[in-house]
Amino acid sequence: MFYYIKGKLVTAAPGYAVIDAMGVAYKLTVSENTYRALPPRHSVTTPPDATLYTYLAVREDGIELYGFINESELSSFKMLISVSGVGPKAAMSILSQLTPERFALAVCTDDKKAISAASGIGPKTAARIILELKDKLSKQTEFDLSAAEAPVANISPTAARGKLSEAQDALIVLGYTRGEAQNVLKNIDTDSLPLEDIIKEALKRLMRS
Secondary structure, three states, X not given: OOOEEEEEEEEEEOOEEEEEEOOEEEEEEOOHHHHHHOOOOOOOOOOOEEEEEEEEEEEOOEEEEEEEOOHHHHHXXXXXXXXXXXXXXXXXXXXXXXXXXXXXXXXXXXXXXHHHOOXXXXXXXXHHHHHHHHHXXXXXXXXXXXXXXXXXXXXXXXXXXXXXHHHHHHHHHOOOOHHHHHHHHOOOOOOOOOHHHHHHHHHHHHHHO
């Protein structure tokens, strides 16, 4: 129904933000990461502009509008609520604990501890999230090494394959297509960078393109 809402940031507190768009004030549930990324309100009379990407959850007991600081966080949220037993509240808890980059890295490296650090998320739920999301990614992705390998001297084919595959999976979790992931990764020196830095560098380049 809504793709994003853009307007004046009337008020914000941990857990929610209110945006006035053309005279209509929308209250959106937000993660801690989104709350911290919102522009500061220096004056009540001149509130700052803000844009939040949205997800409308319709349930039997009500309707709730969720807001995200960028499309990467929205994509991570949608991935999370696709997991059996993970609802919007649990997804927001995880995205309050982890940025989209850290979430993608945790999924692709089987880091159950990072995911279960979120409030209300136990080790079993974390393991299920990793299992179900990695399965979906493996069905969507057939990594083309010939298109993605960077021409770097002394690179280990096995190590490169692992890093490139995990980095591509992480980018897809964040909402990018396989083609976009392959194109950006083939221009990054994956031999000299750890996996997390590869993902961060790829995201920087994708956001500039």
